[in-house]
Amino acid sequence: MRRNDTTDKLIQTFTRLPKVHKLAIASVTLLVAAALMMPKEHQPVPLVLDPPLVQPAAQDADTSPGEEAPVATAEDAAKAGIALPDIEYQIRPGDTLSDIFNHLGVGQSAMYQVLESDQEILALDTLQPGDTLRFWLGGDSGTELEKLELRFNLAHQVIFSRVDDSHFEFQKVDIPGTWQSEPLSGEINGSFYVSAQKAGLSDAEIARIAALFKDKLNFARDLRAGDRFQVVRQSQFVDGQATGDTELDAIRIFNRDKVLTAYLFSDGSYYDKDGDSLARAFLRFPTARHYRISSPFDPHRHHPVTGRYAPHNGTDFACPSGTAVLATADGVVTRVTNHPYAGKYIVIQHGGKYLSRYLHLSKSLVHKGQIVSRGQKIALSGATGRVTGPHLHYELHINGHPVNPMTAKIPMAASVDSKDRPAFMAEVKKLEAQMDNAS
Ligand SMILES: [Zn+2]
Known part of the structure; x- marks a missing residue:
């Protein structure tokens, strides 16, 4: 239930073949999402446009102490051999990528070059208000886009770097950070949503719980005042700061005389306490017929x-x-x-x-x-x-x-494999104890 991937950073690089392209008026709208599925804990911050947040070759690092330092001082960055961005922009509701590029004086052609590189990861489309764009400029004019970083949070970034006159390549940076586990519990009083929120669960986590039990429980009809629920949640931290990424390791709902359970196993799927899967299987092909x-x-x-x-x-x-x-x-x-x-x-x-x-x-x-x-x-x-x-x-x-969608191990099994059962049961026991002690 811990993240198994301890890879330091996952780097994916990508560039594309040039191709003169009719850049149809593509309105790349940066969603103003109610964002039920992807929570962002960020508070929208007023944009910082001009003067640029940090000068590229900043001399004295005399940032006024009262201000929230963005990430690091110019000095820190220089020591680490990292140039600070020329412009840092935090996305606001209603922004479009095109508007942002225009407003910052970064050309539309650079935007399309970035978009072209982005087509394999489609990271730009997942930007939300509160996410940050960091621009590095250069070239003869000093206004040419050299590098663009999308900061989704402390742990997730995508960096587009110029490789030639018309191309960018991307790097996806995922920092594993550390995960801390905490039990949460609550009692139904009013709707499940309100009760779960009161217990400290986010909208996305509540939606995850509702989806997990949707076949077993009608949250509007079946729950009664006084029913209880318990959750073990893991939260990600990078350099001591919460990134907003969480994972629910265990969920128990005491609904009158029955107990609904869900435990996240190391294969990434949820099972009840007996090891039976809560999720249904995948289809291998996205079409009824199998095409070439x-x-x-x-x-x-x-x-x-x-x-x-x-x-x-x-x-x-x-x-x-x-x-x-x-x-x-x-x-x-x-x-x-x-x-x-x-x-x-x-x-x-x-x-x-x-x-x-x-x-x-x-x-x-x-x-x-x-x-x-x-x-x-x-x-x-x-x-x-x-x-x-x-x-x-x-x-x-x-x-x-x-x-690879054709060969990936995807959940087809309905229950924990018999050889994995002892490990699963041990994990259930541990998580049960964590919930018992917290209530
Ligand atoms: Zn394809």
Whole structure:
């Protein structure tokens, strides 16, 4: 239930082949999300535009002590060999990427070059108010974009760096940090939502709990005043500061005479105390028929012409436009949007660990926030965005990283494997004790 991946940093680099492109008026709107699924604890902060927050070659690090130091002083950065950004901008509700680039005097062509590099990770589309953009400028004019960093929080950043006149490559930086565990508990008094909030759970965590038990409990009808619930939550810290990333390791709901349980096992799935899965399985293919794979998942792909590193983060199926696209597992639609290169695409979150993406669609049949079930028709395939022909690009992400959807280990089993049972039972016992002691 700890994060197993102790990799220091995951670095993914990506560039793309040049291609003169009709940059259709793409309105890249930076969502003003009610953000049920992806909580951000940030408080929107007024934007800092001019003068730039930090001068590139800052002389004295005489930041006034009363102000919140952004990240590090120029001196710290210089020592570490890191240049501080020329501009730091915190996204506000209603901002669009295009407006931000215009306002900061960073050209639209640079924006499209960044967008082109972004098409394999689509990080820009996940920006939310409160996230920070950091710009490094250079070139002859001193206004050319050299580097753009998206800071989602202390632990998650994506960095776009210029490689030549017309291309950027990206790096995804994930800092594992440390995880601290704490028990929370509460009693139902009013709605589950209000009671859980009072116990200290976030909207996203409450939604996660509701989704986990949705087949077993009607939260509006079944819960009674006086019913109790307990949770063991892990929170991530980087340099002693909470990043806002959390994980629920255990949940117990005492509903009249029955007890509902959910324990997160090391395989990333939730099981009840007897080891039976709470989640339903995945489909391997996002279409009813199995179409030919026109381009396989390939994290190490090099472009045949440029030789550049250009990972292909999904599987392309050669299906004709208008083919029914199916949700591969139960989940919540977190995004339905248009991208100049990825085309019309849909993102579905399946619990905390899994995410799927469907690109180049001609038509979406779902809306953001909609709960979908495995096998549900969510869209029609197409050829939108930058494509050479109609196909469906399907991605599966596990813990934030793209995996090969055709071979990835995805939950198919209905219960904890017998060989893993002793380990699971030991973990359940430990978490039960943590909850017992807290109540
Ligand atoms: Zn593809």
